[in-house]
Amino acid sequence: MDDSQSAQTLHGAQPLLSRLVHYAGLLIGLAGLFVALVAFGNLRPDLAILAYGFVVGFVAFLPLPVREVMRIVEAPAPVLEAPDNTDTVMAAFAEALGEACLVLDQRGAVAYRNRAALRQYPNVQPGKVLTLVMRNPDLVSAVDATLRTGMPHSFELHETLPSETWDRVTVAPIRQPDSDWLSEGGRHLLVTFQSLTELKRVDAMRTDFIANASHELRTPLASLLGFIDTLLGPAARDAVAREKFLGIMRGQADRMSRLIDDLLSLSRIEMYQHVRPTGSVDLAALLREVREGLQTQAKAAELDVVLSLPEGAVMVTGDRNQLYEVFENLIDNAIKYGADGKTVDVSLVHIERGGFKHLVSVIDHGPGVEPEHVPRMTERFYRIDAETSRKKKGTGLGLAIVKHIVQRHRGNISIKSRPGEGLRVDVMLP
Template sequence: MDEPQFHEPMSPLTVARARVVAQGGLLAGILGVFAALVLFGEIGIVAALVSFLVVVAGVAMLPSGRITVTRTIELPRPEIVADTGAVFAFADALADPCLVLDRRSVVLHANAAAGRQFPSVVRGNPITFSLRNPQLVGAIDTAMRSGSVRSIELHETVPSETWEKVLVSPLRRPGRDWLEDEDRQLVVTFQSLTELKRVDALRSDFIANASHELRTPLASLLGFIDTLLGPAAKDAAAREKFLGIMRGQAERMSKLIDDLLSLSRIEMHQHVRPTGSIDLAGLLREVREGLMMQAKAADVEIRLSLFEGPSTTTGDRSQLYEVFENLIDNAVKYGAAGKVVEVTLAPAGRPGLQHMITVIDHGPGVEPEHVPRLTERFYRIDADVSRKKKGTGLGLAIVKHIVSRHRGQLSIKSKPGEGMRVDVFLP
């Protein structure tokens, strides 16, 4: 491709001078002729000099079309260079953490998300000063040496368990060899996989636990049916006993399926805030009345204390009924030794929350290490005791999800020998 050129305009004097220079050969020849004439005496020196000056003037006055004078100026070749500012602006536009590194793996830029997630990352420091994961360091080194994109998955357990998908991408400059480019850069992006991993683990645990919970009563039913069809076919007493047990197992499976369906419905509408208006005082009275027979059978008194004042909140009546039914039912079942279950409604005293409903039993309580896990699905401190009391292990999980849907808060406190206290805070 020809070099770029342009013709620079010249003054008339410069043009005349250039024309004389361009005709230097011709003038030199003419000058030689005049010198020879003078030498041989054919013309005087003065005449020869005047004549030569006339010839020079004539050359200078030649039309411009006869002589073309140009000056060629070479322009530098255009060079495509990546706009570092644009790269930084693009990184800042990303919602995920993003780092820009130079050829020495020094941090040139970290967007806001990266600053929040990796506060130890400092611009101007090598990435290894703050992020020392061997997989990450290896991916950066490989991408820097090869100029190819590297994708890895990082699993960290400290300070909490997290998963990240990391993409290390070379920032190539057109027309430059990657390894020879002194200004080569890498873009490192992080995409969180933590929630996806936790949902997958939760789903796997849920399926495993649900199948286990159903398998046990089903096995019992099949065993009793085989017994009734075989050895106990004509034994009226055994038949009556086994049918009672079978009914209990069937009720347990029915309760488990009802709780699973309830939990599924709650999760389906978790993001939709309820809009109904509910009188909490009236709702708690209704729940207490519904559990009176059960409490009487367990020799437990349910004491209800309501403050004088407005107790209206926004919520789903059937779901909130389920919350307090579960809590009071658990208190009656597992705190029966205390003989009293206290239910109170009072002002919350927390920003954005107006009502606090407290359920307290005076039973054996639980060890502190169990308290944070009580709202997990199918979590039981004593599985045998829970099954005997027809618990499904889903009650508190349902409570937690309903309270969360109502934009409330749930607090559980317990110590061995001091019973359990559950506080529900609602707007």
């Protein structure tokens, strides 16, 4: 008997063994009963052995509960290694692919899965029919069509659980050149999964960005056009109205100018996102300079910017202009939205945490924000209160710019806030 016949015999014996295991409690209890009857002289030993053997045989053919039957039916047959090196070569080829890859046999069962497939689809186990584990209609059609025709098929697989993902799935035959696919023995299929998730997310982000930028520019532009038409028409000779409208127009033009400047700044940062800065910056001196530059805003808001810095220079590797923009943005936001607290606290301390060495904290004591807003505050154009933000001349891009600059410097930014407790922004740099 060869290895495959032995495996089939072993697999076929599973129901018999499962029945005996399932009713083991009953068999043990009856064995104890027969032993007691023999001990008290109520039954001869040979008759007890014969009767117990009859009971075991009877139990072996009792029906199992449906749950136990399904477990046995769904259990995969043992996967045996081929005596030649065909499977070894196929496994080496699958592991060489950087993407998730499965090798199917002519029944559509998984013969091999590489490490990437194990991480991505842990439920797809060798020996199981792929289309019974991944019940996707497009996948079923592609596998069936390729097995039937020997021609490759591909489609886009979109899954929403446990998280939303997209993959380009290709089902291709593994065949010898100029061979008849239908007459081949031991036909195999190669199923590859090329991730499209990141591309889809970037595309969605780009679409949202264009829509938001267009909206942000359209609003002040519409106001300008409206006031220009008014000045050319009904208010052409009204000096008071002209002065009022020109002031509003100047404010709208300034708003568009700030928005364009922020868009260009964000574009430049993203262009060099992968390039780590190489300059040297004194972080303590930089924070003092930022504070001096914002004194006018702080006095207008009737609050003080309080610095807590170590003695001497604190040197970090970075782009000075970009780091200045980071802390100018954070302290300016704290002045605008935390004026109720009368102070903005800025501190710089040395840390040893996850590869980071410097922690800059900007804390205001204003009204704070609801916890559900905090994770989204660094998104482009995300505003907690759009009207308040526009009145304070915000573009909705400030924290997005901060996040990208910090990421370029291989740092990390975290925001913490609760209503009535102000807002704290921590920037960690290596």
